Structures are given as C-alpha cells and as structure tokens.
Amino acid sequence: MMKLGRLNHIGVATPSIADSVGYYREVMGATQITEPFDMPEQGVKVCFVDTPTDSGMNGTQIELIEPLGEGSTIRGFLEKNPLGGQHHLCYEVPDIDEARAWFEGLGKRILGPTRIGAHGTPIFFLHPKDMMGQLTEIMETPRGSDSH
C-alpha cells in the first residue's frame, strides 16, 4: 500500500522564467530561487523557488517551468493559459519502482517511462484524468539532506 509522501513541489508553467523569477522576488518576496537550467529531453527550462517552514527554507518548492524547443509538453497548457499557472503536483516516494507498480496495479495511466527529473532522482507522471484532474508527478526522495 502506497503511503502519501512529502509534497516536494508544485509545478507552475510560465511563458517566461525571467518574468516569473521577477514576480516571485518583487511581488511575493521570495529570497531563494535556484538558477534556471535546461531539461531538453523533457522540453522545459526549470528553476525552483524555495519556501520557508518553521525550521528553514525547506518547504514545498515552486517549480517554474518554461517551454524549451518546439515539442515542449507544456506548450498546449500555455496555449490554454497564456499567463501560465499551476501545472502539476509532485509527491516523493521512497522507491520509484514500487510506486510505479502500485499505480500500474490500480490501472492508472503512466505518461512515458521512468526518467531522471529536475532533482536528479527518478520520476514519472500520471495522467490527470486518472488522478481527479491533477497531473501528478511521483519522484524518488533524494538521498541525503540536499533534497530541499
């Protein structure tokens, strides 16, 4: 039986990471935002906004994602939502293969193979139509404490 894991990040699509970084810094008062980097195999440019908790800047992150290249999977989302907006939710699991088997066993559609995600650990995505409208990413918890 799957056990709900840490809410690692909320994926937020944007037409411009530069604009979103400015928005998070100047409007929302973010102080820690990672440098953007390209993930060409997923067709996105990515960076993370850190959020605080009682114990540090280790809260659920905002993952900003901008389309990269023509085949980007988020172009369709941005056509419907030109300003950007909430795109997916990402939960951690201790073992990605066990998690994949769990969702497969429930008949949930998995979008493509397990691959390496923006945090450097294996991830996969589940179809929003099987997840009550929520595009859901499952990621293996990074080892060590540099995960968040």
Added chain:
Amino acid sequence: MMKLGRLNHIGVATPSIADSVGYYREVMGATQITEPFDMPEQGVKVCFVDTPTDSGMNGTQIELIEPLGEGSTIRGFLEKNPLGGQHHLCYEVPDIDEARAWFEGLGKRILGPTRIGAHGTPIFFLHPKDMMGQLTEIMETPRGSDSH
C-alpha cells in the same frame, strides 16, 4: 517589502469531497484527512489532507473544496474542469493588513474583503490575471502550533 511566507496549502477543486477523500486515502495513501465542513459565505465545503515532512505531518496541505449552494465561486472552475484540479495556492503572512496594503500598493486586484478563512484566520484572494495565472490566497499565520 513582503517576504515569502510558508506555503500553507494548495486548493484543489473537486465535484465530490467524498470521492476525493477516497482517492487520497486509497490511491495516494493519505492517512490524515480532516472532517469536511461547510463555509456557506464562500460557497464551499472544505477539508484538508495533511502531508508529511521530515518532522511530522506538518507539510503543505491539500485543501479539497467542493461547491456548496448555487452561487459557489468554484462552479465555473468545475464547468471547465469537470474532474476537478488545482485551483489556488495559499501563502501565510504574519500580518494580513500589511499584506493587503502591500498588494494594493502594487496595483494587484484583490477579490473582495478580508474575511475569515478555513483555518480561522483572516484571508483574501488575489486575481490570477495579476499573479501570473495563479489564483493566490494570502492568509494570516494561525497563532500557536495547531496551524499545521
């Protein structure tokens, strides 16, 4: 200058809280979900799914919201997204009046008066068109440790 606060919860609209609670328990493995309650002045029925962190079940929550009554503000969202989906992001602030003045000073449209939210503290919502596509709730941090 506003400083980014704790990501209190992610609002997820659903046509049925009962179905969503079943989904979060049986598919996602949630173990702590609060009893649903009505917020008639906001036209929603609400409950919270707790998520874990390294130190307990004190992570960013999932707020499930189901329409209540004819005038519910989330009916339009569910017409466009019949299965439900991510609806808003909620950040904590230490002082709701200061936060309201901050966003007003930036010319951001605030949706209605400051009112009491689902956690019993004052909240307001900001227009997604002024917030890079993200319907954003600002809530005053609850006093004491029963906030999360």
